[in-house]
Amino acid sequence: MALLEVERLQVTFRKHTLFGGRRVVRAVNDVSxxxxxxxxxxxxxESGSGKSTTGRAILKLVPIESGTVRIEGxxxxxxxxxxxRTIRSQMQMVFQDPYSSLDPSSTIGASISEPLRVHRAMTRAQMRERVEELLELVGLRPSHADRYPYEFSGGQRQRVVIARALALNPRLIVCDEAVSALDVSTQNxxxxxxxxxxxxxxxxxxxxxxxxxxxxxxSHRVAVMYLGHIVESGPTQRLYQSPAHPYTQALLSAIPVPNPRKRDQAxxxxxxGSIPDPSNPPSGCPFHTRCPYAMDVCGQSMPQMTPIDGGGEVACHLQTSGPTLGGRCLDELTPPARQTEVLETTTARPDAVIKCVSTQPA
Known part of the structure; x- marks a missing residue:
């Protein structure tokens, strides 16, 4: 049985514009x-794809328009x-910026013990003991409980936030860019x-x-999100080695190559371009305006999730229409040597395609 089950989740924001109009943004659209x-x-x-809103909706920090979010059924x-409140004690969140998520006027001991005061009937001594236990769990000293957030480095503050998230022994933690504000060594x-x-x-x-x-x-599994939709998901090894969606392929190609000898071969x-305006999304597949493999059907209908060889699913018409892949890796359709030929034969606009850039010297 799954711990967390999200089915057809939708989150919509409605805002009034300056001249009396109304802007409707569907930030999360049919996510499962x-x-x-x-x-x-x-x-x-990418930024603006709806990842953080999905995480906040799961914890019901933003209103859910439709769909279901089940924790342990x-x-x-x-x-x-x-x-x-009882259910939320089983789900916690670690935010991107640890300094802004901590009260600068309170000691970290007070911040960590706040969930205990709200959800648990504990004495002051019991809360102190629990705070010291949590600080040791995340690699800090018990004496740090009496210090303030400004006295810690960014990595130490993030450890404090993790300790606070663990206070109630939750089953699920949503980590929203939890390490992106840290340097590489601290990230590790x-x-x-x-x-x-x-x-x-x-x-x-x-x-x-x-x-x-x-x-x-x-990660054990990875889900790829674009303009409020999940476009591909699956086991980590399969998704990184055999991406089945053009957007996944483009994201993976942007990972820096650490080996200088292999960098020239990448x-x-x-x-x-950028992600379309979510208040006026394109028809059909949301990625078709930037996809080099776009076909006529891509702008007409939204692709359905298709099982993939090796596990997972993908929402792409390449798997069901035109050059059918049938769940196989996208590289089988367009080997790198034929990338230019494929770009010339697609129906995508020249100003909205993925360009294949060779890093080899001319």
Whole structure:
């Protein structure tokens, strides 16, 4: 049984414009995903794709328009008041900026003990003992409980935020860009800490990030999001080695190559343009305006999820129409040597395609 089940989740924001108009933005559109106990699901995509809104909707920090969000079989979309508070004790969030998510006027001991005061009937001594236990769990000293957030480095503050998220022994933690504000060495330390805690406490993570190299290291499965839609999901190894959606292929090609000897052999696919306006999304497949493989059907109808060889699903007409891939890797359709030929034969506009850039010297 899945710990978290999200089915057809939709989140819409309605804003009034300056001249009396109304702008409707569907930030999350028909998103379905699941996370098993002890599993980490990575959620990736460009800025504005709806990743953070999805994470906040799962914790019901933003209103859910439709769909279901079940934690251990209990739907939280319709519950309120004390029932919602009880369920929320099983789900916590780690935000991107640890300094802004901590009260600068309170000691970190007070910040970590706040969930205990709200949800648990504990004495002051019991709360102090629990705070010291949590600080040791995340690699800090118990004496740090009396210090203020400004006295810590960015990595230490993020450890404090993780300790606060663990206070109530939750089953699921949503990590929203939890390491993106840290330097590389500190990122590695925090990622290793999260993995150790997951194994020790049997936690599950929804790990939202831009850095696909970090996501590959920590995630069991990965979901790729574009303009409010999940366009591909599957086991990490399969998705990174055999991407089945053009958008996934482009994101993976942007990962820096650490080996200088192999860097000259790398081929990069650069996405032209930016994500369309979510208040006026394109018809059909949301990615077709930037896709080099776009066909007529791509602008007419939204592709349905199709099973992929090796596990997972993809929403792409290339798997069901035209040059049918039938769940195989996208590279089987367009080997790198034929990339230019494929671009010339597609129906995508010249100003909205993925360009294949060779890093080899001319």
């Amino acid at each position: 995903l699941h996370i098993a106990p002890g599993e980490t699901l990575g959620l990736v995509g 209990q739907d939280i979309a319709s519950v309120r008041g004390k029932a919602l 330390q925090v990622i290793n800490l999260l993995e150790d805690i997951r194994e020790k406490l049997s936690l599950s993570y929804l790990f939202i990030a831009h850095d696909l190299a970090v996501v590959r290291h920590i 081929r990069r696919m650069v996405l032209q």
